[in-house]
Amino acid sequence: MLSPYKNALIQIIDFLENLEKTNCVKYYLVGGILVNLYSEFRTTQDIDLAIDFNTTKIKINEYIDLIRENDFHPFQDWESTKILAEETNIIQFLDITDTIRYDNHIIIKFSENKYKKIGIIALNRRVREEVFGIECWVASKEDFILSKLVFGGWQDYSDALGCWIRFKNKLDLFYLKKTSKDLRIERELNLLMSGIEDPDEYFEKINGY
Amino acid sequence: MRSKEDREYRKIVRNFKGRVDMMNRASIETLEAMFLELHEFGLNEYIKKEREKQPNKTRKEIIIDMYKLHDKLKNSSRRGYAESL
Numbered sequence: 583m584l585s586p587y588k589n590a591l592i593q594i595i596d597f598l599e600n601l602e603k604t605n606c607v608k609y610y611l612v613g614g615i616l617v618n619l620y621s622e623f624r625t626t627q628d629i630d631l632a633i634d635f636n637t638t639k640i641k642i643n644e645y646i647d648l649i650r651e652n653d654f655h656p657f658q659d660w661e662s663t664k665i666l667a668e669e670t671n672i673i674q675f676l677d678i679t680d681t682i683r684y685d686n687h688i689i690i691k692f693s694e695n696k697y698k699k700i701g702i703i704a705l706n707r708r709v710r711e712e713v714f715g716i717e718c719w720v721a722s723k724e725d726f727i728l729s730k731l732v733f734g735g736w737q738d739y740s741d742a743l744g745c746w747i748r749f750k751n752k753l754d755l756f757y758l759k760k761t762s763k764d765l766r767i768e769r770e771l772n773l774l775m776s777g778i779e780d781p782d783e784y785f786e787k788i789n790g791y
Numbered sequence: 792m793r794s795k796e797d798r799e800y801r802k803i804v805r806n807f808k809g810r811v812d813m814m815n816r817a818s819i820e821t822l823e824a825m826f827l828e829l830h831e832f833g834l835n836e837y838i839k840k841e842r843e844k845q846p847n848k849t850r851k852e853i854i855i856d857m858y859k860l861h862d863k864l865k866n867s868s869r870r871g872y873a874e875s876l
Contacts, residue, residue, distance in 0.1 A: 585827040586834065618822040622811050625830045627861050657855065680851050681834070683858050714823050735869035740807075747811045779808045782798055 588714050590682035591615075591629060595718045597652050598631070607645070608634040610708040610719040612729060613685075614741075619711060620726050621744030629682060632701050632721075634689040642667055642688065653678045671698070696765045700729045703761060723749055724758050731762070731770040739770075739788065740781035746774050 584592075598609045614626030635642060646664055650656075655676040656663050667673045673686040689701040704725035711720045721729065723745055730742035746753075762771040770788060778784050814822070841853045848856075 585831045587827055587830050618814075618819065618826055622807070622814060623822055623825070625826050625833065627830075627834075627858065657858075676854070680854060683854075712819075714827070715820075733869055735865065735867075737865065738869070743807070744811050744814070747808060748814055780802045780805065781807060782801060782805075786798075 586677070586679055586681045587629075589679065590677035590684075591714055591716060593654070593677050594629060594631070594684055595716050597649075597654075598633075599718070601648070605638050605640050607638045607640060608705060608708075608719070610705060610721050611713060612687075612704065612721045612726070615713060616720055616726055617741055617744070619713065619720070620723050621741045621748065627683070628685050630685045630687065632687045632689050632705065634702075634705055636689065636691045642673070646673060649673070649675055654684075655680050657683060696732050696767070699765060700725070700732050703765075704729060707757075723752075724754050724761070727753075727758065727774070728761055728765060728767070728771075731767045731774070732765055734770070734788075736781065736785050739774075739784050742774060743778070743781055743784055747779070750775075 598607070601607045602609065609631055611629070611631050613628075613630030614624070615629055617624055617626070633645075635645070640648075643664055646660065646667065650660055655678065657674045657676055663673060663675060667688070671688040671690065673684075673688065675684055675686070676682065677684070687701060689705055690698040691702055693699055704721045707722045707725055708719045709722050710717060712718075713720060727742045727745050730738040730745075758771060759768075762768045773784060773788055778787070837857060838850065838853055841848065841856075845853075
């Protein structure tokens with residue numbers, strides 16, 4: 583028997599791959615699910631993904647109807663899901679077993695807000711990878727680092743630092759520096775690249791303790 | 792606020808760089824198998840303990856509350872409220 587997490591991943595990837603083929607709705611996985619691939623070992627409870635409705639005729643409410651029709655379950659109820667999606671640009675729902683939550687971030691095409699901007703930036707450089715043996719679209723290593731620096735919590739910095747230490751010789755430094763300026767996180771990136779080796783030290787320095 | 796000694800001790804015990812180095816030596820299949828096993832174990836234990844504490848709660852209510860707690864912990868150290876990618 584497969585684990586609940588892997589089952590939930592298969593369910594969402596099957597759905598999204600099919601949606602991309604039939605309706606050009608692009609997606610990628612992001613966040614904690616990528617840490618084993620890109621950073622240091624840890625587990626996570628949810629599955630974060632970003633989805634782009636800018637090049638499709640499908641509206642957010644229609645997408646939520648499709649989720650419902652494809653055996654996903656509401657976090658609370660579908661009406662609240664729709665209201666919250668409009669308000670927050672995040673669609674939250676559960677897998678068929680009511681166990682794993684998907685945090686489905688809606689990509690905003692034009693925004694000056696760094697939290698929104700990173701979504702479209704990462705979409706343009708998404709890559710194909712195998713996650714838990716399932717081939718799917720994921721954020722690139724560089725965009726994984728940048729999105730973690732944008733969100734800026736202790737765990738985010740720890741994940742970004744792990745990716746930097748692990749892959750610093752393979753990363754596109756020019757892209758990282760250029761995009762960090764655009765996202766106004768140069769200070770965070772410079773500190774990451776400074777040779778720091780511990781997340782506590784990083785977090786304390788960035789927050790000026 | 793932690794003392795300097797505490798921070799140093801935490802740093803040595805965590806050995807972050809060593810753990811990251813280990814990631815490059817372990818196969819992704821092993822890491823993912825560990826992830827799935829730990830995730831399932833943690834989830835089942837959490838549900839079991841919550842059922843003992845609050846027997847009237849449904850499984851779904853337990854799961855919803857677990858995610859609410861998860862969000863609270865995840866966002867507690869983030870500087871701004873990150874409402875969307």
